[in-house]
Amino acid sequence: MKFAQRVEQLPPYLFAAISRLIEEKKSQGVDVISLGIGDPDLPTPNHILESLNKYSFVPENHRYPESEGLPEFREAVARWYSNRHNVILDPSTEIVSLIGSKEGIAHLPLCFIDPGDISLITDPGYPVYEIATMFAGGSSIRVPLEEKNGWMPDLKTIDKDVIKKSKILWLNYPNNPTGAVATKAFFEEAIEWAHSNDILIAHDLAYADVTFDDYVAPSILEINGAKDVAIEFNSLSKTFNMTGWRIAMAVGNADVIDALTRVKSNMDSGVPQAIQQMAITAMDDPRDSITVHNKIYQIRRDKVLKVLRDLGLQVETPKASLYVWAKLPEGESNSGDYAAQLVEETGVVVTPGSSYGISGEGYIRISLTISDERLDEALSRLSEFASRK
Template sequence: MMNDDFYRIRRLPPYVFAEVNAMKAAARAAGEDIIDLGMGNPDGAPAPHVIEKLVEVARKPDAHGYSASSGIPGLKKAQAAYYARRFGVELDPAKEVVVTLGSKEGLANLAQAITAPGDVVLAPNPSYPIHTFGFIIAGAAIRSIPAAPGPDFFTRLEHAVNYTVPKPSVLVIGYPSNPTAYVADLDFYTKVVAFAKEHKLWVLSDLAYAEIYFGDTPTPSILQVPGAKDVAIEFTSMSKTYSMAGWRIGFAVGNRQLIAALTRVKSYLDYGAFTPIQAAAVAALNGPQDIVEQNRKLYKARRDVMVESFGRAGWDLPPPEASMFCWAPIPPALRHLGSMEFAKQLIQHASVAVAPGAGFGEEGEGYVRLALVENEHRIRQAARNVKRYLSSMGVNTPARTAG
């Protein structure tokens, strides 16, 4: 019998979310109404003019052949125009922009392009799994750094660079963060760029949640820092901003050497997204932007309802400043269960699905991630179910003063 213990598969742990997803599917198959706050899967639709463009181009007889792997020129120009408009950053569409099949594919393929077996990559913990596993699949070793962009970040970064052999070659960051919802400012990015130049690090910035921020200050891009393009590449996605998650359209922009490497690897692996999808993405970027503001307001309203209703249920959630997630500490009385068991119990006893924090790295233990992907009525229903479960576990709900 052949050895089926393949090298790259051996380096991947069991996908933590698979167990929770299997329980969720089984409960639904048994007829249970599961309120799914687990997967960050937007529940909205793109703007009508985007869908109309998709249909219009799909009707053309010549639209069904292979597309351009790096993206059709009009879409690369549209993304460059977005960066100029939103961040004041000038990009050469031909050499500093590549279209990806969502930011996840872009990150994974760039990892394949720039990583040699044994390379050391600095990545936040907890973080979105592809930030680490894209590089692990490519043969790298991961050294964890803090997810929060505070003073400890640079202390630990300095330590990692000075005491790691071989020296790290790549630094991965992502703000607003998934799952933690941390945000970073321009001052932080300025320090990151200076550090990367001093220590000869490539910086990969994940800006998938750029437009989902709840304060008055728009989320910055690392490329706003003068000289950032010398060391940095940034990934964005149309998934959340334009409610186009299943369309799988994202972008990498920035450093020409990294863009060229990603483009070359992609040319061997895919023929790009279906042309009508790319044409519709152009319509989304260049057309009316009402949906961007609408989505921002939608997620903010859901955030407020979730924080308030879960708080009344006896579970205090820190309100996120951005992203479509609440990063929630497990209630203290139940922390001993661990995130996996707690997530299972919420499905079994509250009919609510959440993502266990351990799935985002060991530093995620003690937390679960709740996605703002159900409407306000369903979020309140989830809070009522959670309240019943917490009461059954002896967790007292807070007394609220009348008035």
């Protein structure tokens, strides 16, 4: 059997060495605690689950859905964007439902990228942008994110020849893995840049509503002229603790939404309708559950910050996302080695920054999606490790 090049080209699983170490530790009876995964531990709120239960009994919902999503779902997304971002969207042309934003992100390059074309991706970053570009036959150029620039790309430094071949610039704020947030001024600059270079901006707003200290994350569509050159991926996964239900949306430029819908409709048959109904309930309800969840994450964030600082790691206080991004202590430079050392000495797993790209080297990512009890146990082990050093 000979596999296609796109499979042969898939990068090795960067977490592999640590995974082996985790298995080894578990087989030795060590109680391993993972702070590596960004998947909310808190359940989907009851009223949303009750809505799924109710709509699962509707016979209409037992049939194939449409790829673009129920009109009611798209109208609810339009209401959400209007109330939350003051952005007006046409439900019939500017919104499509997705089976999680990962699905839309993975399909978008099929609409834009031909062999030889380039995606501009920010590094460190969510790996799907690059892999989906490779699947479409294109290649990715990494635009570094650096702490000194607040983890924002410097668009002025991108090579002119690269720009000529580029079709998409991927952005993601609040950012995974750095937790950085974008200013509206940055989005304005990016939209102007996209207009002058005729490049689509695909903004990933998956962490829009996981925010702390009264911070409110903007949508890129709040910028004048954004709809000419941008689409945005938004998701119910992190906002409503709904990662398991797989529902999200792409919104923005009508031609892009049309192309994405056409590609998608040849690949999938949309999101189960009862889940779309459940999502309507989630989006139409008051923001109480979001506020409650964010308070829990914020308390966890503050506990993590304290212990990391005791360990000698330099860390900014993130305003959003499910992650704390920390610079390795003086004398340590390899994030994989440092993460392996933590597993070895404490049984606590963190993600090496290098897993997200070369510019992530020298950092680790800690996720806040673990129960308070397990987090406290992990932090007490890390504190003890710090006191031994």
